[in-house]
Amino acid sequence: MDTDGFQADLGPAGRAELGPSPPGGLLDVLGVAAVVLDADGRIVFWSPQAQTLLGYSAEEALGRFAAQLLVADEHVDLVLRLFAQVMEGEGSWAGVFPVRHKDGSTRLLEFRNMRLQDDRGDPYALGLATDQGILRQVEQDLALSVRLVDQSPIGLAVLDTGLRYAMVNPALERINGLPAEEHLGRTVREALPFLDADSIESAMRQVLATGTPLVDQYAVGRTRADPGTEHAWSVSYYRLEDPGGKVLGVGTSVVDVTDRHRAALEADRARHRLAVVADASVRIGTTLDLEQTARELADVAVPELADMAAVDVLDSALTGHRTTAPAHGPALFRALAVAAAYPTDVTSAADPPSEVARYEADRLVTRAVNTSRPVMVPHVNEADLSLIARDPRAAAMLARAGVHSYLAVPLVARGEVLGALDLVRARNPHPFTEDDATLASELAARAAVCIDNARWYQRQRDTALTLQRSLLPEPPPPLYGLEVASRYQPAGATSEVGGDWYDVLPLPGDRTALVVGDVMGSGINAATAMGRLRTATQTLAGLGLAPKQVLRNLDRITAGLDPYIATCTYALYDPHTAQCHISTAGHLPPVRMRPGRAPALLDLPTGAPLGVGGVPFRTTAVDLDPGDQLVFYTDGLVETRDQDIDTRLGALLTLLDGPHRNLEDTCDHLLDALRHPDDHDDVALLIARVRR
Structure with a gap:
């Protein structure tokens, strides 16, 4: 009998036998x-x-x-x-x-x-x-001693030394989805065959043998209580002994930590997603080359997200037509990049890079760009493949490769749809999920900005180059006493195209004016300023002015082009006197090449750049013999960020001191040896050789 702590022993007749209570x-x-x-x-x-x-x-x-x-x-x-x-x-x-x-x-x-x-x-x-x-x-001790097992939200069980259930509490019944009577007398393997019985019983035997508890052991699985959902539990084992030290069995406590498990998984996924996005920020957009940027996006996507990735840009985006409004019809795509996580001929099922393909409105990639939303097919069937692949042959290739899941994510930058990132899984057994779509969208958003920058760069660069080349001279007619060759090479960045020029001007009296100049600055505005100076130079040369007079007038003109200044070398060759009169305005000196002698820089008064104003210019007469050459160039040929100008000029002279070449080959040789594709300045090069 137990009544609120009052205890009494019941006699044979069921009466309480009253008496003194023991101390304590x-x-x-x-x-x-x-x-x-x-x-x-x-x-x-x-x-x-x-x-x-x-x-x-x-x-x-x-x-x-x-x-x-x-x-x-x-x-x-x-x-x-x-x-x-x-x-x-x-x-x-x-x-x-x-x-x-x-x-x-x-x-x-x-x-x-x-x-x-x-x-x-x-x-x-x-x-x-x-x-x-x-x-x-005392209250806690009483609650534990009286109600612990029944009221505990933690699943509790006692197993005997044979590891058979001797007691389970209601919480464990609910966790396992199994009544107590179906536990008792059975082992874990018999009562709960859906769990990893081997590891559980191994842990219990260890506790029985050593007496050392095992705390917070992690277990994941499914139970009869909720067979459709994976659960996680924190399980602890401890040995039970009587006051004399005799081993009675194993006690175990089970806490459902599914929410914590899911939160940890989500946190892991979030950390992983951030790591992937951070990696993509470094790997995507390393250049302003459109195709390279697309390849970088495809390379980041495999194998992280997919077994194969393709990047396609709308042809309208490349031609300058904005695509901000939702569309409903077919779309023209230009393939830019394809990447696979492993060697496979399935890549040939994708559109070849640089090829234009038309996809109807019902195609999944078209739907993605028309709606500006990801299109995901977690489990692809035969009908889906016909909406993914470009033709039946490609669909058959995807089917043979085991493609089972598809995801298309639009490339949207600054409110404009540029194209789509296509992803498929074959060897990766998992279907695409919403988490995958979120990660792919983050990658696509970052890449889209880089692609947008690249296409605008390409467009501006093409515009600047078109303007620059339109302002450069056509090949000159045959010159009396001179043979010339020239080159113009743009810089590696759009904003640095446009300031350098050269000119070859036939003048009365069989004379020839040779001009090389560099407008300080870059871009279309610099190219425009260069065009104005070139036009002015042609006009002044036609007036028969001496070189220093030409530069004096160009100085006044350049001052009106504020904020631009320019450097220039103007040379006037007269074949009848075999002399070349040269004036410079802050420009690097030409190189004189004479048969049988080492190339040398001409010692000329440097002068101030055009546009400074008020500085006199001087003219130097140079005698030239048949076979002599003059090499005019802009600083883009010799200036670099990691070497001083004297070292680079020495390299130029060394290259010119090599085997005899014709003028065209000499131009190519100098550009190949001294220039790099990513150089940040354009260059104009002009070589003249005196003929008999």
Whole structure:
């Protein structure tokens, strides 16, 4: 019999046999103190337990006001109010209250206060108190001892030394989806065949053998309670022994941590997604080349997202037509890149790079660009393949390769649809998910901006080059006494195209003007300024002016082109006097090549660049013999960011000191040896050889 802590043994007749309780009972553990106050608040009764609890003897406590003796000043008003409520018969009072100990410390006591009345009708207040910490510990111990198993939200079980269930609690019944009676007497393998019984029983045997608990062992699986969902549990094992040390079995606790497991998986996926996006930010857009940017996107997508990836750009985006409004019809795509995670001929099923293909509105890739939304087919069937592949042959190739999942993500930059990223899975057994679509969309968004930059770069570069080349001279007619060759090579970046020029001008009297110049600046505006200077140079040369006069007039013209300045070399060759008169305006000196001698830079007055204003220019006469050559060039041929100009000029002279070449070959040789595709300046090169 168990009634609120009162215990009694039942005799043969079922009657309670009353008798003394052994020491150490619940009341002894609690040490309940009793204190009685009269109507004035004086202590009139003081139990030995009160002395033990608060330190005051009965002689020290009796007759004193309880509030003064036991209560801190800041709590006196509250105590008096509660005392008055009890004494006025408004009910008892229960709670936790700080009480002052004799040693000056404060103890938290759990109180039960009530009103008493003696046979004469005089009221008293009875206070029953115990240490709050002890009371709470006893309450917890009682709850654990009486209700732990049944009320615990944690699944609990006891298995005997043969690892057969001896007890399970209701929480474990719910977790396993199996009644207690179907557990009892069975092993884990027999009761729960859907779990990894080998690892579970191995852990229990280890605990039985060593006595060392195994805590927070992670397990993942499915149960009868929820067979359609994967769950995760934290499982602990500990050995059970009787007071004599005899091993009774194994206790186990099971906590469902599915939410934590899913959150951890999601966090892992998020970290992985961020890592992929960060990697893509580094790998995509390393150049302003459209095809290279598309290849970088495809390379990032495999094998991270797909077994094969293709990047296709709308032909309208390449031709400059904006595609911001949703479309509903067919689309023309230009394939830019294809990548595969492993060697396969399936790549031939994709459109070859640079080829234009027309896809109708019902095609999945067309739907992606028309709606500006990803199109995902987690499980591809035969009908889907006909909407993915470009033709029946390609669809058959995809089917043979085992393509089972498809995802198309639009490339959208600055509100404009540029194309699509196509992804398929074959060897990767998992279908595409919404997480995959999210990651692919993030990659596509970043890549789309790079692709947009690349196409605008290409367009501006083409415009600048077209303008630049339109301003450069046509091949000159046959010249009297001179043979010439020339080259123009643009810079590797759009913004740096446009400032360099050369010119060969036949003049009256069989003379020839040779001009090389460089407008400081870049882009279309610099090319336009160069065109104006070139036109002015042609006009001034036609007036028969001396080189220094030509530069003086060009200086005034350039000053009106603010903020531009330019460097220039103007040479006037007269075959009848075999002399070349040269003036420079801040330009690098030409190289003179003479048969049988080492090439050398001409020693000329440098002069100030055009546009500075007010600086005189000088002309130097150079005698030329048949076979002599003059090499004019702009700084883009010799200047680099990692070498000083003297070193580069020395390299130029060394190259010119090589085997004899014709002028065209010399131009190509210099450009090949001194230039790199990504050089940040354009270059003009002009070579003239004196003929007999």
